[in-house]
Amino acid sequence: MGGDTALTTARKAPLLDCLNGAVAKVPPMWMMRQAGRYLPEYRALRAEKGGFLELVYDSPAAAEITLQPLRRFELDAAILFSDILIVPYAMGQDLKFLVGEGPHLSPRLLDHALESLVAVPERLEAIYETVRLVKAELAPEKTFLGFAGSAWTVATYMVNGEGSKDQHATREYAYRDPAGFQALIDGIVDLTIEYLIGQIDAGVDAVQIFDSWSGSLAPAQFERWVIAPNARIAAAIHEARPGVPVIGFPKGAGEKLAAYARETGVDALGLDETIDPVWAAANIPAHLPVQGNLDPLALLAGSEQMENAVRHILRTFEGRPHIFNLGHGILQQTPIEHVHALLTLVKQGV
Numbered sequence: 001m002g003g004d005t006a007l008t009t010a011r012k013a014p015l016l017d018c019l020n021g022a023v024a025k026v027p028p029m030w031m032m033r034q035a036g037r038y039l040p041e042y043r044a045l046r047a048e049k050g051g052f053l054e055l056v057y058d059s060p061a062a063a064e065i066t067l068q069p070l071r072r073f074e075l076d077a078a079i080l081f082s083d084i085l086i087v088p089y090a091m092g093q094d095l096k097f098l099v100g101e102g103p104h105l106s107p108r109l110l111d112h113a114l115e116s117l118v119a120v121p122e123r124l125e126a127i128y129e130t131v132r133l134v135k136a137e138l139a140p141e142k143t144f145l146g147f148a149g150s151a152w153t154v155a156t157y158m159v160n161g162e163g164s165k166d167q168h169a170t171r172e173y174a175y176r177d178p179a180g181f182q183a184l185i186d187g188i189v190d191l192t193i194e195y196l197i198g199q200i201d202a203g204v205d206a207v208q209i210f211d212s213w214s215g216s217l218a219p220a221q222f223e224r225w226v227i228a229p230n231a232r233i234a235a236a237i238h239e240a241r242p243g244v245p246v247i248g249f250p251k252g253a254g255e256k257l258a259a260y261a262r263e264t265g266v267d268a269l270g271l272d273e274t275i276d277p278v279w280a281a282a283n284i285p286a287h288l289p290v291q292g293n294l295d296p297l298a299l300l301a302g303s304e305q306m307e308n309a310v311r312h313i314l315r316t317f318e319g320r321p322h323i324f325n326l327g328h329g330i331l332q333q334t335p336i337e338h339v340h341a342l343l344t345l346v347k348q349g350v
Helices: 014-019 040-049 052-056 059-072 086-091 121-137 151-160 168-176 178-202 219-240 254-263 277-283 296-301 303-316 336-348
Strands: 077-079 094-098 102-106 143-149 206-211 246-250 268-270 290-294 322-326
Touching: 014 143, 014 322, 040 052, 040 059, 052 059, 052 094, 059 077, 059 121, 086 094, 086 121, 086 151, 086 178, 102 151, 121 143, 121 178, 143 151, 143 178, 151 168, 151 178, 151 206, 151 219, 168 178, 168 219, 178 206, 178 219, 206 219, 219 246, 219 254, 246 254, 254 268, 254 277, 277 290, 277 303, 290 296, 290 303, 296 303, 296 336, 303 322, 303 336
Parallel strands: 077 143, 143 206, 206 246, 246 268, 268 290, 290 322
Antiparallel strands: 094 102
16 A cells, blocks of 8 residues: 655545555544444434344444444544444354344354355345445545454354354364365355455445454464465455555454564554554554554543553554554443543644
């Protein structure tokens, strides 16, 4: 993408400019899970409309939720309200969100062959309609982010049928039947490429690949199941839709981030809250935009600890392309006033 490190002042879309390599005195900002449960307006709409999946598939409601944070806060980007498990749902698994338990996919692939699934590609259409509705309302200076889960993270849910603490079942499956697991990864990658291109064609400006469970893998497995699939996705997006940035977010990758940055071809790198900004500044190429990485718990707590952490991140990434964000999703209990305080701190700069 970029490489232009000239300071910018008046830009049409500051966050998109940053993804293309521009450096700003005040970094652009958005927050992972910014559209969701911490907002009273979201809770009111969900109470009216029903369950989570019902909201995702109600395109006008999903568009409203996507826009809600930007009506309340001076953020630089909207991120599509959806879920990473739309891809396995479109591949033919049934998807339910159970109260107090989270998502469940069936049949789980520990017990059934991938070939037994019957694809339902029309399950992607409502998501594209949400994108079109948001794009029609979004101010031109705001960047619109689409997303998908990475192949590894999506596979952990498809294999086990639900989330787990250490992805034991899927990691064992990948060791026991690498050819079978490769076929699953390839199927997820192929549909993810189609899905992200569909989001781009409907109106998003950039896409993020969420790899929520990449931290559970040994180095060789990380190379095969995280780096290689994400490199395929990034290359396909760049070839099919040149100029559209791809953000990679391999949560928990630790020191493997340097290889991820070199080998995947992503245009920006999301950093989780466990990454020392000083280490990242020294080990991630200076031209590559970084995104992050305030601990969501620091935002929840607020006060001096949050202020110190924000200033440390801003100082460390000063002079390079940097999007201020959290290291993971905003927590449901986060007070609205803490988000306002965070925005003020970021805009004040170092």
